[in-house]
Amino acid sequence: MDRMTSQLTRWIEQEKRDPRSARWQAALEEIMTLFIPRLEKGTLTPVSPLEAQDIPIFKSALARLDLSPGLWAAFLPPSAAALILPPADAMEELVRIDKDQPSYKIIIQRPGKESRILYAEISEHAHRPGIDIFQEGALLGSFNYATHDICIEEMTKAVRAHAWEKDKWSGEDIIAYTVNWFEKVIYLERADVSVEEKHSFFHSPTLIRTDRVDALFRLLTTFLNLRFQTEPEKFTASLPEKTGNREARMSACSALVESSLLDLLNTVRSLDLFDFKAFTSQEEKKFKTEFTRSVRKLSADLDKMDA
Numbered sequence: 001m002d003r004m005t006s007q008l009t010r011w012i013e014q015e016k017r018d019p020r021s022a023r024w025q026a027a028l029e030e031i032m033t034l035f036i037p038r039l040e041k042g043t044l045t046p047v048s049p050l051e052a053q054d055i056p057i058f059k060s061a062l063a064r065l066d067l068s069p070g071l072w073a074a075f076l077p078p079s080a081a082a083l084i085l086p087p088a089d090a091m092e093e094l095v096r097i098d099k100d101q102p103s104y105k106i107i108i109q110r111p112g113k114e115s116r117i118l119y120a121e122i123s124e125h126a127h128r129p130g131i132d133i134f135q136e137g138a139l140l141g142s143f144n145y146a147t148h149d150i151c152i153e154e155m156t157k158a159v160r161a162h163a164w165e166k167d168k169w170s171g172e173d174i175i176a177y178t179v180n181w182f183e184k185v186i187y188l189e190r191a192d193v194s195v196e197e198k199h200s201f202f203h204s205p206t207l208i209r210t211d212r213v214d215a216l217f218r219l220l221t222t223f224l225n226l227r228f229q230t231e232p233e234k235f236t237a238s239l240p241e242k243t244g245n246r247e248a249r250m251s252a253c254s255a256l257v258e259s260s261l262l263d264l265l266n267t268v269r270s271l272d273l274f275d276f277k278a279f280t281s282q283e284e285k286k287f288k289t290e291f292t293r294s295v296r297k298l299s300a301d302l303d304k305m306d307a
Contacts, residue, residue: 007026007137008022008023008026008137011025011026011136011137011138012137015136015137015138017136017137017138018137018138018139020087020089020094021094021134021137021138021139022137022138023087024086024087024094024134025117025134025135025137025138026137027087028107028109028117028119028134029109029115029117031084031107032072032074032107032109032117035047035072035074035107036072039072039073039074041069041070041071041072041176042067042068042069042070042071042073042176042177042180043067043073043180043183044058044061044062044065044067044073044074044075044106045073045074045075046058046074046075046076046077047074047075047076047080048076048077048079048080049079050077051077051079054077054078054104057077057104057122058075058077059188060152061075061104061106061122061152061155062075062184062187062188062193063184063188063190063192063193063194064152064153064155064156064194065106065152065155065156065159065194066156066159066160066181066194066195066196067108067159067163067180068163068164068165068169068173068177068199069165069169069173069176069177069180070110070111070165070173071108071109071110071159071163071164071165072108072109072111073106073107073108073109074106074107074108075104075105075106076103076104076105076106076107077104078102078103078104080105081102081103081104081105081123082099082102082103084105085099093128093132093142094132094139096121096126096127096128096129096130097121097123097125097126097127098125098127101123101125101126102123102125103121103123103125103126104121104122104123105119105120105121105122106118106119106120106122106155107119107120108120108159108163110163110164110165114135114136115135116133116134116135116140116162116163117133117134117135118131118132118133118134118158118159118162118163119131119132119133119134120132120151120155121151122148122151122152122155123148124147124148124149126148128144128145129144129145129147129148129150129151130142130143130144130145130151131143131151131155131158133158133162140162141162143158156194160196169199171208174199174200174201174207174208175201175208175222177199177200178199178200178201178202178219179219179222179223179226181193181195181200181202182202182219182223183223183226185267185271185273186223186264186267189267189271190271191271191272191273201215201218201219202215202216202219202273211283211286212274212283213283213286213287213290214286214290216268216274216290217290217291217293217294220261220264220265220268220294221294221297221298223264224257224260224261224264224298225298225301227260228298228301228302228305232305235256235260235302235305236302236305238252238256239252239253239256239302240252242303249303250299250303253299253300253302253303254295254296254299256302257295257298257299257302258295260298261291261294261295261298
């Protein structure tokens with residue numbers, strides 16, 4: 001709080017920012033400080049439980065919003081969004097929805113020395129759905145849309161232009177971005193999830209100096225390993241104890257991994273994410289080799305987990 005107070009003072013007194021926009025950005029940054037422990041970088045995350053009527057709106061935003069791997073992004077359903085309002089003396093353009101209407105907000109923060117905040121109101125009940133962009137206590141600009149559908153559809157353009165990290169991405173960033181995209185594809189069960197193909201190693205395998213078959217299995221094994229870590233009970237509940245018969249345990253691990261891998265491959269095929277029909281004979285051979293190798297590696301990883 002002391003840091004924010006000092007920063008706010010600098011913005012207003014030294015940088016001569018409009019006190020209204022400076023105070024609002026400071027408030028949004030403090031709010032994000034509270035949300036960040038429950039967020040994951042590069043992923044749009046609800047900050048409170050979603051009601052049934054919230055889920056379609058969240059899924060629509062999730063499909064369209066494309067985040068670079070270093071961004072924090074919070075989705076606020078009405079239960080949380082109702083508590084976050086611009087100050088009473090805020091500039092008229094910051095007020096986008098009447099207080100008695102259900103609000104759906106998205107707050108995106110690009111951390112760093114010059115933290116940038118994107119604050120979006122996407123509710124269909126908003127009289128001006130849109131996005132406001134703040135940096136260093138100043139309102140840099142706003143995007144206003146005729147409807148909430150257009151707002152959601154156009155959000156990625158604004159985010160890519162005004163929030164994405166412009167520096168060269170590391171290998172870890174490229175992997176995180178690609179896996180985040182694939183997680184959304186699996187969750188939403190749709191292929192038209194926004195992605196910048198030149199930053200995805202699945203779409204551009206040369207980013208990690210490999211070919212498309214290796215990129216496919218690199219994505220699937222990374223995704224499954226994350227599932228092992230985040231949902232361990234789902235995978236280990238049916239496995240024999242480590243202290244029991246080793247052959248039976250490894251057989252169970254292999255069967256579970258192979259089934260999981262085949263399910264993912266079937267999803268990739270059904271959503272037409274990968275052109276299997278264009279395989280050369282060499283790629284067909286490599287596909288079989290990589291499948292076997294992936295099952296072996298993932299089985300060993302799964303075996304290390306507690307049953």
